[in-house]
Amino acid sequence: DGDLPAAEGPSCVLVSAPADGIPPVIDSPGALDRAIAVLSAGTGPLAVDTERAQSFRYSAKAYLIQLRRAGAGTFLIDPVALEGGRERADLSALAEATADAEWIIHAAQQDLPCLAEVDLLPERVFDTELAGRLLGLPRVSLSALAERALGKTLAKEHSAADWSKRPLPEGWLSYAALDVE
Numbered sequence: 001d002g003d004l005p006a007a008e009g010p011s012c013v014l015v016s017a018p019a020d021g022i023p024p025v026i027d028s029p030g031a032l033d034r035a036i037a038v039l040s041a042g043t044g045p046l047a048v049d050t051e052r053a054q055s056f057r058y059s060a061k062a063y064l065i066q067l068r069r070a071g072a073g074t075f076l077i078d079p080v081a082l083e084g085g086r087e088r089a090d091l092s093a094l095a096e097a098t099a100d101a102e103w104i105i106h107a108a109q110q111d112l113p114c115l116a117e118v119d120l121l122p123e124r125v126f127d128t129e130l131a132g133r134l135l136g137l138p139r140v141s142l143s144a145l146a147e148r149a150l151g152k153t154l155a156k157e158h159s160a161a162d163w164s165k166r167p168l169p170e171g172w173l174s175y176a177a178l179d180v181e
Contacts, residue, residue, distance in 0.1 A: 012147050012151050012152060012153045013151060013152050013153065014152075014153045015146075015152045015153065015154055015178060015181075016174070016178075017174055017178075018074060018174060018177040018178055018181050019181060020073055020074060020181075022076075022170060022173045022174050022177055023073065023074050023075060023076055023177060024076075025064075025076045025077075025078050025081075025168065025173065026075060026076065026077045026078060026082075027078040027081035027082065028081070028082075029082065029084070032077065032082060032091075032093075032094070033093075035067075035075045035077070035094075036093055036094050036097045037097075038072045038073070038075075039067060039069055039072045039075065039094070039097060039098055040097035040098065041071065041072065042069030042070055042071040042072030042101075043069070043070050043071045044069065044070045044071075044101065045069070045101055045102045045103065045104050045126070046067060046068070046069045046098050046101040046102070046103050046104065046122075047066075047067065047068040047069070047103075047104045047105075047180035047181075048065070048066070048067055048103045048104065048105050048111065048115070048122070048180065049065075049066045049105065049106065049111065049176070049179040049180050050062040050064065050065050050066070050110075050111045050114050050115065051063055051064040051065075051066075051161075051163040051172075051176055052110075052114060052163060053161075053162050053163045053164040053165075060110075060113055060114050061088075061114055061117065061164075062079050062111075062114035062115065062117070062118065063078075063079070063080060063163035063164050064076060064077070064078060064079075064163055064168065064176055065077040065079055065091075065115070065118075065120070066176050066177060066179055066180045067098075067180060068177075068180035068181055069098070069101065074177045074180060074181060076173060076176055076177060077091070077094075078168075079091065079118050080164075080166075088117050088118050089118045090118065090119050091118045091119055091120040092119035092120070094120055095119060095120045095121055095122075098122075099123050101122075101124075102122070102124040102125065102126055103122035103124065103125045103126070104125075104126050104128065105122075105125055105126070105127055105128070106127070106128045106129050106142045106145075106179075107127070107129040107142075108125055108127040108129070108130070109127075112125075128142065128145055129141075129142075129145075132144075132145050142154065142179065154178055154179075
């Protein structure tokens with residue numbers, strides 16, 4: 001059954017809004033520079049997630065990148081708005097600024113290819129889905145792991161949304177911020 005304590009059941013708490021509120025979407029080079037400075041000053045691991053529109057588009061392109069780090073908070077980055085006339089955004093400065101951090105990603109095999117497209121790759125990664133599989137847990141979705149380890153149920157109603165849509169609705173941004181919180 002794995003080494004994680006089982007917290008599932010009626011005692012689980014539904015988490016439907018980020019504790020710090022919904023951060024603004026980073027959609028300009030200046031806002032990205034400010035985010036990079038704050039994230040580089042943060043400590044510990046960096047939680048990373050992406051939102052794609054694979055059911056609606058022919059690519060696995062990231063349409064939103066979510067980051068969270070202790071001492072820095074949560075950041076929602078719109079890589080499409082940061083393309084600046086190029087085919088893809090260049091987030092290599094963000095990768096360099098967070099190179100000291102181990103990245104925590106759920107289902108890294110899905111997120112790493114679209115992160116690589118924007119030059120955002122970790123030096124070290126911890127994949128929570130893979131960890132759950134190695135522990136032999138019966139369910140390894142992010143929601144299932146959060147319930148089991150933390151006693152918290154995540155609202156996951158926007159996982160299959162068309163993330164290429166603009167502007168992104170507030171409910172979607174809340175959902176996205178929770179995935180890294």
